[in-house]
Amino acid sequence: MLDNEDFMLESSPRELTQNPLRKIWMPCKNGHIAQRRVCMTNCPTLIVTVGLPARGKTYISKKLTRYLNWIGVPTKEFNVGQYRRECLKIYKSFEFFRPDNEEGLKIRRQCAMAALNDVRQYLSVEGGQVAVFDATNTTRERRGTIIKFAEQNGFKVFFVESVCEDPDVIAQNIVQVKLGSPDYIHCNTEEAIEDFMKRIKCYESSYQPLDEVLDRDLSYIKIMDVGRRYLVNRVLDHIQSRIVYYLMNIHITPRSIYLCRHGESDLNIKGRIGGDSGLSARGTEFAKSLRKFIQDQNIKDLKVWTSQMKRTIQTAECLGVPYEQWKSLNEIDAGVCEEMMYEEIQEHYPLEFALRDQDKYRYRYPKGESYEDLVQRLEPVIMELERQENILVVCHQAVMRCLLAYFLDKTADELPYLKCPLHTVLKLTPMAYGCKVESVYLGVDAVNTHRDRPERM
Amino acid sequence: NVKLMWRFMSRESCHSVAPHCSNQMKILASVPQFCNSPTMIVMVGLPARGKTYISKKLTRYLNWIGVPTKMFNVGQYRREAVKIYKNFEFFKPDNEEAMRIRKACAAAALKDVTAYFTKEQGQVAVFDATNTTRERRAIIISFAKEKGYKVFFVESICDDPEIIAENIRQVKFGSPDYVDRDIDEAMEDFIQRIDCYRASYMPIDDERDRKLSYIKIFDVGNRYLVNQVQDHIQSRIVYYLMNIHVTPRSIYLSRHGESELNLLGRIGGDSGLSPRGQKYANALATFIKGQNIRDLKVWTSHMKRTIQTAEALGVQYEQWKALNEIDAGVCEEMTYEEIQENYPEEFALRDQDKYRYRYPKGESYEDLVHRLEPVIMELERQENVLVICHQAIMRCLLAYFLDKPADELPYLRCPLHTVLKLTPIAYGCKVESFFLNIEAVNTHRERPVNVDINRNPEEALQTVPDHI
Numbered sequence: 001m002l003d004n005e006d007f008m009l010e011s012s013p014r015e016l017t018q019n020p021l022r023k024i025w026m027p028c029k030n031g032h033i034a035q036r037r038v039c040m041t042n043c044p045t046l047i048v049t050v051g052l053p054a055r056g057k058t059y060i061s062k063k064l065t066r067y068l069n070w071i072g073v074p075t076k077e078f079n080v081g082q083y084r085r086e087c088l089k090i091y092k093s094f095e096f097f098r099p100d101n102e103e104g105l106k107i108r109r110q111c112a113m114a115a116l117n118d119v120r121q122y123l124s125v126e127g128g129q130v131a132v133f134d135a136t137n138t139t140r141e142r143r144g145t146i147i148k149f150a151e152q153n154g155f156k157v158f159f160v161e162s163v164c165e166d167p168d169v170i171a172q173n174i175v176q177v178k179l180g181s182p183d184y185i186h187c188n189t190e191e192a193i194e195d196f197m198k199r200i201k202c203y204e205s206s207y208q209p210l211d212e213v214l215d216r217d218l219s220y221i222k223i224m225d226v227g228r229r230y231l232v233n234r235v236l237d238h239i240q241s242r243i244v245y246y247l248m249n250i251h252i253t254p255r256s257i258y259l260c261r262h263g264e265s266d267l268n269i270k271g272r273i274g275g276d277s278g279l280s281a282r283g284t285e286f287a288k289s290l291r292k293f294i295q296d297q298n299i300k301d302l303k304v305w306t307s308q309m310k311r312t313i314q315t316a317e318c319l320g321v322p323y324e325q326w327k328s329l330n331e332i333d334a335g336v337c338e339e340m341m342y343e344e345i346q347e348h349y350p351l352e353f354a355l356r357d358q359d360k361y362r363y364r365y366p367k368g369e370s371y372e373d374l375v376q377r378l379e380p381v382i383m384e385l386e387r388q389e390n391i392l393v394v395c396h397q398a399v400m401r402c403l404l405a406y407f408l409d410k411t412a413d414e415l416p417y418l419k420c421p422l423h424t425v426l427k428l429t430p431m432a433y434g435c436k437v438e439s440v441y442l443g444v445d446a447v448n449t450h451r452d453r454p455e456r457m
Numbered sequence: 458n459v460k461l462m463w464r465f466m467s468r469e470s471c472h473s474v475a476p477h478c479s480n481q482m483k484i485l486a487s488v489p490q491f492c493n494s495p496t497m498i499v500m501v502g503l504p505a506r507g508k509t510y511i512s513k514k515l516t517r518y519l520n521w522i523g524v525p526t527k528m529f530n531v532g533q534y535r536r537e538a539v540k541i542y543k544n545f546e547f548f549k550p551d552n553e554e555a556m557r558i559r560k561a562c563a564a565a566a567l568k569d570v571t572a573y574f575t576k577e578q579g580q581v582a583v584f585d586a587t588n589t590t591r592e593r594r595a596i597i598i599s600f601a602k603e604k605g606y607k608v609f610f611v612e613s614i615c616d617d618p619e620i621i622a623e624n625i626r627q628v629k630f631g632s633p634d635y636v637d638r639d640i641d642e643a644m645e646d647f648i649q650r651i652d653c654y655r656a657s658y659m660p661i662d663d664e665r666d667r668k669l670s671y672i673k674i675f676d677v678g679n680r681y682l683v684n685q686v687q688d689h690i691q692s693r694i695v696y697y698l699m700n701i702h703v704t705p706r707s708i709y710l711s712r713h714g715e716s717e718l719n720l721l722g723r724i725g726g727d728s729g730l731s732p733r734g735q736k737y738a739n740a741l742a743t744f745i746k747g748q749n750i751r752d753l754k755v756w757t758s759h760m761k762r763t764i765q766t767a768e769a770l771g772v773q774y775e776q777w778k779a780l781n782e783i784d785a786g787v788c789e790e791m792t793y794e795e796i797q798e799n800y801p802e803e804f805a806l807r808d809q810d811k812y813r814y815r816y817p818k819g820e821s822y823e824d825l826v827h828r829l830e831p832v833i834m835e836l837e838r839q840e841n842v843l844v845i846c847h848q849a850i851m852r853c854l855l856a857y858f859l860d861k862p863a864d865e866l867p868y869l870r871c872p873l874h875t876v877l878k879l880t881p882i883a884y885g886c887k888v889e890s891f892f893l894n895i896e897a898v899n900t901h902r903e904r905p906v907n908v909d910i911n912r913n914p915e916e917a918l919q920t921v922p923d924h925i
Contacts, residue, residue, distance in 0.1 A: 014768050016729075016761060024776065025764045216680075229667075232681040235699065238838060245696045248683065327824060338818075367789075373778060377828070387689060 021355050023364040044123035047132045050161035053200045054173040061134040062433050070406045073129045080135035083111035091183040094195050097202040138207040159220035255389040260425040262311035263287045264446040274338040279314045286423045287318035289442040303391045312394045331396035335368025360416035374402050407435045422446035495574040498583045501612035504651045505624040512585040513884050521857045525579050531586035534562035542634040545646050548653040589658040610671035706840040708879045713762035714738045715897040722924025725789040730765045737874045738769030740893040754842045763845045782847035786819025793921040808908040811867035825853050858886045873897035
């Protein structure tokens with residue numbers, strides 16, 4: 001930050017113009033302002049996983065990467081196992097990982113270096129903000145190498161260690177993600193499990209967990225027993241604080257998230273966007289079908305959330321169960337275009353209409369919001385969704401697109417064009433490293449509200 | 458009146474509506490749904506470890522975000538029971554008489570906790586005492602279990618003698634216990650007081666207490682151990698505790714300079730600065746330079762008037778959409794006279810409950826608090842910050858720092874062209890107000906006497922400040 005010596009007293013203020021797409025006020029000449037909501041990181045951050053195999057490091061890496069990208073922090077993961085597979089082509093057996101296998105050690109060291117090189121490329125050249133270095137990193141020596149690398153390049157380091165001794169959790173882990181790994185594609189289940197257990201053993205003798213005393217100057221979180229307990233040391237900045245908060249809220253208890261829009265509304269039928277109208281007759285039909293669908297699903301302890309707009313509340317009312325209203329789930333605010341038809345927007349605001357098609361994610365309606373704004377206001381909803389178990393969210397088209405993009409790891413570019421038709425429930429079930437999606441159309445007709453990306457700009 | 462009820466349910470995630478009551482829109486729970494059973498937060502730690510500091514701050518934060526919370530300081534109960542504090546001998550572990558009194562005080566406090574939960578709709582009670590023995594904690598756990606309260610322990614561990622000494626200087630010397638003592642006497646007595654607890658101190662144990670929910674804070678936030686977080690509110694508490702710090706710093710709050718719409722008595726909008734507003738921006742720059750602040754961060758909203766104000770400072774600033782002025786919906790850019798003419802009922806409803814009232818297609822103060830929460834969290838993390846914002850926003854932020862309740866918040870005075878400097882001190886916040894000597898219109902509207910929807914226009918407009 002600039003200190004007093006750098007203060008310049010301007011006698012004539014710089015002119016401000018409003019960026020037509022994002023509606024952000026900026027000085028006319030090339031100014032030095034931060035347009036982001038908050039400067040999360042001054043220097044890039046290297047997140048380094050630590051832990052024996054089958055402790056959830058890759059699960060955490062992928063999930064964290066997905067979350068950070070969704071909230072707008074460019075993040076990429078670097079899985080050293082991938083590099084090893086590219087180098088080795090064929091995985092024979094656990095013997096590759098034996099601590100006395102010098103050839104193996106050499107290759108593994110090279111792979112780690114190659115990955116770090118790519119990290120440097122991503123953070124220093126390609127504009128990445130966070131890199132997640134996913135490997136066992138179980139020795140103090142290996143971690144020392146990484147720390148030195150980070151120091152040389154001006155990256156902050158944050159360790160995420162996963163410690164778990166529960167044999168059931170580890171077995172479950174292996175079944176979910178290891179059996180399907182390219183390493184075991186030609187093995188049967190028993191062979192694979194046996195080999196993997198021996199692989200874990202290869203690391204155990206040299207494993208030096210992060211130490212409360214020896215590593216007291218490092219920044220890290222130690223996750224114990226899949227989130228029962230956490231040790232957090234020296235959180236340095238905002239992004240590390242957000243990462244810690246996120247990691248402390250996620251869980252792996254099996255559950256499903258149901259997403260749907262409100263039933264068809266009166267304004268939907270008229271082709272008008274926004275507003276706060278009630279359900280049409282068909283919308284009410286849908287609500288009743290939704291009730292039946294939910295009952296048939298036989299869901300344990302289902303929570304139901306709606307926005308504070310009439311059409312989602314009316315939909316939830318038909319379910320006959322308690323529901324919670326979230327203002328954050330309200331549809332995108334179309335500002336001056338509220339309750340207009342697209343034809344009217346084209347007629348009254350042709351420039352705005354064109355700008356929106358140019359960059360639908362960042363485009364902010366005059367006196368309204370952008371998809372980018374939506375993501376920001378939905379972040380607490382996502383955080384609470386992570387904490388919850390079975391849940392049905394009755395929301396709106398733009399909101400549902402944002403939530404879906406989070407769960408399915410869609411980019412900002414794709415997000416505003418995700419298909420979320422009326423009268424269709426999406427059932428998301430976390431599985432392995434991703435999310436299974438089942439789409440159920442409840443058989444009640446409705447208008448189509450989806451506008452594809454136009455071809456000609 | 459269903460239409461009105463719809464808009465009054467403005468608090469996110471907190472109203473569970475039973476469908477069979479849809480005709481009357483009966484609200485089952487008018488407190489945030491994220492605490493179903495009440496929660497007891499139980500402090501643990503030797504004296505001078507920051508327990509009361511944490512208790513007060515946490516209570517202030519939870520109340521501000523809308524979770525009714527109250528603090529129960531057992532030391533207070535002891536002072537009421539014992540009237541005059543002689544010396545540390547009261548706390549000696551072999552002082553049976555004193556032990557009896559102290560146990561009775563803890564019991565009295567627990568009784569008041571029950572009353573708070575059952576009669577006053579409290580959601581969280583912060584039980585502030587040393588609670589340094591397993592025995593005492595077992596009593597509390599058993600009490601909570603019997604009543605159906607959740608328990609979350611917050612233990613503060615610190616062995617840095619400098620921090621402890623600073624602590625004693627900051628808050629103990631001013632304590633009623635030491636009001637007639639000189640500093641050295643007080644320091645010596647307090648140190649012996651700490652020693653009385655030390656022998657019997659049993660910190661929360663990682664093994665034996667693995668089923669308990671707790672956070673251990675080491676060395677004022679260097680390190681944390683978090684165990685078995687049960688629910689949303691505990692997760693929020695942990696996040697908050699992990700973001701606060703005790704490094705000395707100041708927070709400067711100011712509104713944008715006077716705007717063109719301010720001059721016309723119109724609310725909201727996105728207008729630029731008036732000539733006087735521009736003068737203020739320059740005066741602010743001079744003021745800030747004169748304050749000689751180390752590493753000052755400057756934040757603005759996304760609205761032209763705050764950005765223009767920041768531009769005059771000649772330093773980097775960050776724009777936060779969350780700092781935008783309250784959205785007055787259909788009333789944007791109206792004068793109060795026009796609102797009275799076009800929406801007299803809305804105008805009256807607003808005066809009836811200015812905190813919860815939401816403008817049609819707009820926001821309420823309650824909504825503002827919700828959207829400002831990440832700003833507050835980041836302010837806690839930061840050190841020296843200048844926030845250039847708006848009237849309603851500044852009222853919300855000020856209410857957080859000065860612990861003002863919801864009914865006072867919308868009437869806090871935040872005049873134009875005045876900088877408030879907040880400096881955390883002891884258990885609270887020192888406020889210094891600097892009017893930078895540039896005239897501006899008054900935008901503060903007091904609550905009128907008559908708030909009935911049938912009042913006449915003169916009564917409604919009684920308190921509107923002057924404008925062009």
